[in-house]
């Protein structure tokens with residue numbers, strides 16, 4: 001059995017990491033954007049910003065304009081959580097934009113966006129798989145010419161990996177997507193960089209391990225922390241409802257092994273997905289967990305429980321940029337061991353949003369530098 005230093009040294013009280021990035025965020029727009037963007041910017045150097053606005057980001061011009069709105073919202077946003085952590089770095093936050101793929105999007109538009117430094121990647125939502133995906137792709141063969149271009153120019157493809165067929169049980173949608181779509185896609189485009197986003201099953205983790213080096217995956221803090229029992233036992237908890245839906249405990253265990261096991265194909269992507277409280281606590285609630293406020297603290301908790309704190313930096317700050325072919329960040333962030341009470345709700349400008357871990361106590365806190 002491999003031995004690592006942490007097994008023999010006392011638990012640290014401070015953890016300094018190269019500044020991490022978040023490879024999957026939903027920042028939304030308007031008032032919600034203004035309310036949430038700073039939570040991501042105070043922890044992360046860069047973030048891959050999902051394009052599922054309404055209407056979705058499908059042109060270079062729309063992505064440029066959205067990037068401007070994100071930076072303007074960040075500049076105007078109030079300090080959060082009693083301070084900004086490494087305040088100087090908040091304004092250095094870089095939103096990395098993505099293009100929402102549709103059945104008829106032009107390969108030229110996608111490629112031009114990448115070449116002009118606007119689209120870092122393109123996102124494949126199977127039509128109707130998740131929030132704001134009605135314009136998504138109905139059959140992956142419809143975008144094969146786009147994928148060919150992306151493969152040629154080295155532009156990563158990000159995938160929400162779930163089938164949407166009505167006859168497939170919601171808990172099986174990711175595993176069936178691997179069989180029906182993912183395996184074939186990876187075989188047909190051997191040089192295309194593919195990120196299997198927010199993986200939730202043992203099947204997906206194993207698929208990524210077995211796949212060529214061109215395939216990576218993001219893992220969220222919530223899929224590492226909760227299984228479907230947490231969502232459904234003792235009452236239904238709408239704030240734990242997200243897509244892909246949380247699975248059985250054995251899948252959570254497999255994801256924890258994948259994230260903390262030192263395989264560079266796995267990296268940090270929170271999938272922070274804010275929805276107003278009244279859109280979650282209702283007869284037909286929205287999918288999405290708002291975990292940006294304490295994302296790093298949540299990952300640190302998991303890595304510590306798995307006795308793998310020494311592997312947190314690679315997962316959070318190195319594997320992602322290396323996969324994307326981007327430089328590592330220069331600065332650092334520090335987590336300190338401290339009682340960190342998570343509020344029941346965070347005032348989100350005019351919108352009230354309930355964070356992941358609401359009302360509970362975390363044992364790490366982002367230090368103010």
Ligand SMILES: NC(=O)N[C@@H](CC(=O)O)C(=O)O
Nearest residue numbers: 026130131242243273287288
């Ligand atoms: N993850 C979610 O549950 N929701 C995301 C969409 C997504 O990432 O699938 C959202 O935009 O709300």
Ligand SMILES: [Zn+2]
Nearest residue numbers: 130160243244
């Ligand atoms: Zn998704």
Ligand SMILES: [Zn+2]
Nearest residue numbers: 026050271273
């Ligand atoms: Zn998402």
